Amino acid sequence: MEKAGKIKAWLVSFELMRIVFIKTGGGVLVEQLEISRAFMLLEPGPVVLVTTNDGKKDNIMTISWTMVMDFTPVFAMTTGEWNYSFRALRTTKECVVAVPTVDMLDKVVGIGTCSGSDTDKFTKFKLTPVKGKMVKAPLIQECLANIECRVIDIIKRHNIVILEALAAYFDTSRKEKRTVHAVGDGTFIVDGRKLDRRMLMASKLPAGV
Numbered sequence: 378m379e380k381a382g383k384i385k386a387w388l389v390s391f392e393l394m395r396i397v398f399i400k401t402g403g404g405v406l407v408e409q410l411e412i413s414r415a416f417m418l419l420e421p422g423p424v425v426l427v428t429t430n431d432g433k434k435d436n437i438m439t440i441s442w443t444m445v446m447d448f449t450p451v452f453a454m455t456t457g458e459w460n461y462s463f464r465a466l467r468t469t470k471e472c473v474v475a476v477p478t479v480d481m482l483d484k485v486v487g488i489g490t491c492s493g494s495d496t497d498k499f500t501k502f503k504l505t506p507v508k509g510k511m512v513k514a515p516l517i518q519e520c521l522a523n524i525e526c527r528v529i530d531i532i533k534r535h536n537i538v539i540l541e542a543l544a545a546y547f548d549t550s551r552k553e554k555r556t557v558h559a560v561g562d563g564t565f566i567v568d569g570r571k572l573d574r575r576m577l578m579a580s581k582l583p584a585g586v
């Protein structure tokens with residue numbers, strides 16, 4: 378990219394992040410970001426699809442707020458009453474966390490902007506439900522990976538749902554393996570280059586990874 382183009386790109390990204398430049402007493406320039414936008418700096422990924430089955434039908438929602446709790450297969454996600462899926466999560470205590478790839482982005486956004494209360498999302502988004510081994514919620518055939526999960530806790534005060542993984546599957550035959558990460562403002566970052574620091578991190582890595 379040419380210099381002028383580079384500067385323009387920086388200005389655009391600063392504008393998007395609403396960064397305000399301020400001068401400290403010592404004359405050093407620091408950047409202040411609107412606090413309401415701070416979450417965008419920590420937005421995790423990848424964006425996932427979470428399936429449920431309430432005993433009557435399958436449903437899917439999009440979730441970008443997830444967290445790995447430790448090296449055991451325990452995860453957390455933030456969701457609550459405002460989603461139709463939540464009732465099924467709470468009553469069946471089961472779900473599948475499916476990992477879509479960048480080629481599925483429009484479906485991922487579509488699934489996250491309509492409700493299972495009035496939409497059959499598997500049909501609408503042409504996705505294939507596959508029976509799992511451990512839970513009634515279906516795996517999604519088109520996804521790169523699927524994790525069958527049990528809900529082991531719901532921390533109501535913060536709308537956090539804690540999941541224990543029971544079985545996981547990865548589609549090694551899939552060519553597209555890049556996942557997407559939500560920034561939080563309707564834009565997404567696609568997985569890029571993989572950097573290897575395994576030797577440096579050896580003392581912190583659990584056995585077998």
Ligand SMILES: Cc1cc2nc3c(=O)[nH]c(=O)nc-3n(C[C@H](O)[C@H](O)[C@H](O)COP(=O)(O)O)c2cc1C
Pocket residue numbers: 424436437438439440441442443455456457459460461462463485486487488489490491492493494559
């Ligand atoms: C990119 C994206 C990320 C989302 N992340 C979350 C999330 O982390 N937590 C949440 O409760 N809703 C999230 N949503 C919104 C739900 O997916 C959305 O409310 C959906 O309609 C719920 O479906 P349901 O009503 O069928 O359960 C996200 C939506 C999109 C498009």
